[in-house]
Amino acid sequence: MPCASGPERRATTRSERDALLAEAGLTGPGFCRAYADAADQWLAPLVGDEADVALVAVGGYGRRELCPGSDLDLVLVHAGRRDIAEVADRIWYPIWDSGVRLDHSVRTVKEALDVAETDLKVMLGLQTARLVAGDAALATRLRDEANDRWRNGARKWLAVLRDHVAARHERFGEVAFLLEPDVKEGRGGLRDVHAVALARAASPVVAEPTAGVEAAYDILLTVRVELHRRTGRADDRLLLELQDDVAAALQLDADQLMGRVAEAARTIAWYGDDSWRRVSSWLEGPKGRRGGADQALGDGLVVRDGEIALTAEAVVDAATALRAGAASARTGAPIARAALARLVDEVPAPEDPWPDATRDGLVALLSAGRPAVAVLETLDQHGLLARLLPEWLAVRSKPQRNAYHRFTVDRHLCEAAANAAALADTVDRPDLLVVGALLHDIGKGFPGDHTVVGMEKVDRIGTRMGFTADDVGLLVGMVEHHLLLPHVATRRDLSDPRTAESVAEAVKRRDLLQLLGALTEADSLATGPSAWSDWKAGLVRELVDRAGALLEGARVPEPEPLVRDEHRAVMGGHGVTVNVEGDRVTVVAPDRPGLFARVAGVLALHGLDVRGASAGGEGGMAVEVFEVDAPFGDPDWGSVEADLTRAIDGPFALQARLSERDRTYAPGRRAMAAVPATPGIEWDNEASASASVLEVRTLDRIGVLYRITRALADCDLDVRSARVSTLGDEVVDAFYVVDGTGAKISEPVARAEVERAVRAALDAP
Structure with missing residues (x-):
């Protein structure tokens, strides 16, 4: 590739990158290799024929896995040249000018290795060091010595790397199960394969990745490339709003995409867990665990070298597989690789119907509780669960x-x-x-x-x-x-x-x-x-x-009356009384249309979630009891009581205040379901002998209970009780309602009007 001038080189770089990004058929590993090769061709002339200098790619670029938003991870290695700063400037400035992100350092081989001895990230990066341009002997020396130090310090480095992996999993969660997974950093993500590869280079106990692991890696790498393509940045989190676009680019629907991501991540996670378990055992040393006598478990199963193994005489069938799983869950000993291989090769589909031993084996495995989850995953990863x-x-x-x-x-x-x-x-x-x-x-x-x-x-x-x-x-x-x-x-x-x-x-x-x-x-x-x-x-x-x-033949007791003596004691004043006890807010006030809605609105204004409510009254006074939850901590109850009194007994711009609060929080609120909730309204006149039940399903938002109950009040309905159920970012609100005469709402015309009012309230901004 000829050496071009600065502006010409920048244009060439951008056009090459844009051409690769525009090539829809170039995805996953193929894109990464093509992009890395293009970067190599662009960078090589920047080094030219400089002596005692090598431009070395490390990390993902060293592996030739350059995603659209990836940094160029480069080390300029030199043999003690005094003018190395000038050489570096001739390389770094064109990269910066091009707009490509750069992570760089300038070091001698000794300096690079000395830094690596105290910096895990640097040590890991050097394991994949690859010459881009310049002195090949210098680059080879750097990589070989870094590899030697990694292997020679394996017990130190693998313990550090293992802890680093665990901390990363804790921070980023599981790729397979998160709604919006980080396909690079999460458990079961790309980074886990890199980590196990490094462990394999330093320890004899780590197995080579299977074809399934390699295929899983390619799937996640393909997703990462498309994520970068769609966002134009190095974002590795597969957000809900991006899933449809990424899926479409890969000719899938979003459910298919996320299913493949989950499947790939589970394969990688199992491989990683198995590898790190074996590394941990290797790091701990023998400690008498190997070479001892087998511990017989019966039915062809033994604990051998800390693992569940099969005896040579074991009858291998579905019952044996399940018993091995149960033993693993019960003892904490993993099923040996050889035993798993034998189970995969020899276990037939169970007889129909299952023998008692097979059914008992399944029950024993499931009854082990929490440890059974990992065992079921192991059986599943080897195709045994689906065989059963x-x-x-x-x-x-x-x-x-x-x-x-x-x-x-x-x-x-x-x-x-x-x-x-x-x-x-x-x-x-x-x-x-x-x-x-x-x-x-x-x-x-x-x-x-x-x-x-x-x-x-x-x-x-x-x-x-x-x-x-x-x-x-x-x-x-x-x-x-x-x-x-x-x-x-x-x-x-x-x-x-x-x-x-x-x-x-x-x-x-x-x-x-x-x-x-x-x-x-x-x-x-x-x-x-x-x-x-x-x-x-x-x-x-x-x-x-x-x-x-x-x-059992008993009778359900009649409900206790809502209005009690303590309520009657304050009714005589005909004012507003508010009482807070734990998670229960009781309001006694003159009965008037919309009272329930006003109380619900004030509670929402103070960040309280209503879980249930009951309403009743006598003598022109109402008693309303709300069960609440304070997800953000207890509010200033004095302020709550004051606002309730103002909202019920005087001028109080409740709707305006709720709208203002909703606008404040709305910009940070994102849909958290693939299919957004659409308001659903159902009636049930059989659920209660005394009231109609109106059930409303809608997207949760600040003041949604207020909106619905205000609409019900506008339709001259009284709310006798309410139940609120939150399902993620949706709510299902159920209201026991009667009309002004205390009767159920049965007429289709009346129901239609109520539904119209509720939908309008929910659709309002």
Whole structure:
């Protein structure tokens, strides 16, 4: 490539880079190599024929993995030249002028190695040092000596690198399961493959990457290239709003893209975990763990050299694979590579129906609880889980692209089973609990309503596993009703007798209700941090107790009256009284239209989330009780009380204040679901004997409860009680409402008017 003048060289650089970026068919590793080669051709003339100087690429550029937004990581190595600063300026300034980001240093070989001895990043970069131009012998010496120091100091460096990897995982989270993963730095990301490659260069215990790991790496590298292409910057976080564009560039839809990202990241994460576990064992030294006698576990299993191994005489079948998994989870010893290879080669599909030993092996594995998750991942990575349960392939790495769900479908099921194992002593059939937890969302991998499809699948799976017809019925019932308790508990008034009656009528069996109570907790904990709380646990527990009493022949007690003597004591003043006790705010005030909305609005103004509310009154006075949560810490309750009094009893620009607060926070608020919520409104006149239930699903925002209840007041409806359920960035608000005469809303025309008012309130800016 001829040496061009400054402006001409800059134009050449930009045009070459732009041409590569515009070539849509050039993606992933191919783009990276082409870009690195173009950079080499551009940089070489800058060095020219200088003696005792070498321009060396390190890091990603050294590996010829140059993404569109990557820095040029360069070291100008010299043999003690006095004029090296002038040489460096002739190289660095054209790069800066070109607009390409540069990470550079100027050092002798000794200086570079001395810095590397105290700087992990520098040491790692030098392991991939590659000559771009100049003195080849100088570059080779730098790389060879850096490699020698890395290998000779392996025990020191690998311990540091292992801790660095763990800290990075803690900071960036898991690529496979985050809604917006960092494909480079997260656990299971590109950086993990680099780290294991460095460990492999220094330790004999790290295995070569499989073809699956290499393919996974290429997938993530391809995604990273497209991310840089779309954003024009070195951003490695796959944000929700970018996922459709990146997917389209790769001729995928966003769900397919995120499924492939999750699959690739899980493959890399498992390889990394296995590698670092072996490195840790190597670093610790023998300590008597190797060379000792086998510890027999029975049925062809032994603990050998700290791992679960198979004896030569072991009968290798599905039961053996599951028993090996259970032993691994129980002891903490990983399944040996040789044992895994043998299981992969020899385990056939289970008999139909499963023998007792196979079913017992699955239950034993799942009952191990939290340690079983990693074991299930190991079996899954080797294709054994799908061999035992073919339906698993449909949910494998299937994304759930919203903030409410933390995990892919398959990992969610494993987490739910682990949580269920911890609740085994709360049910009479812990075996059904853990198996039901593992299967409750299996329908999400197939077209149609996931509950309906899941019931059909679990009916077949349970029968195939050899459960009795009655047990299969319980498993199917767990799938059918796995959302019943959390939905009813958080969206219906538990004091209304009809609420518990509806659950008892749906479930019909006390043993199924017991299983559903435990499954609800296990499922919610596996869903995400916002899906379970002490408050929700209390509601579910109360609902189970009430429905269980009905199933045992008892009667649900009548609800306690909302208006109590302490309320009557302050009603005589006909003013506004506010009382705060813990998470309960009680307002006694003259009854008037829109009172409920005003209280809800003031609470929102002070950053309080309403979880539930009840309203009643007598003698022209109203009593309204709100259960609240303070996600940002307790507010100034004196200010809350003052604003409530002003909003109810005097002029107070509540709507204006809420709009101002919403505008303040709106710029930083992003959609956190692939499919934004659209307002959904449903009526239920059977859920209560005394009121209509209006259920509204919409995007959460400041003052949304105020907007809805103000619209209801405009339609002359009284809110008797309300329940608020938050699902990620969506809310489901349920209102028990009556008209001005105290009757349910039954007429289609009246309902249509209410819906129109609510939609208008939600659509308003």
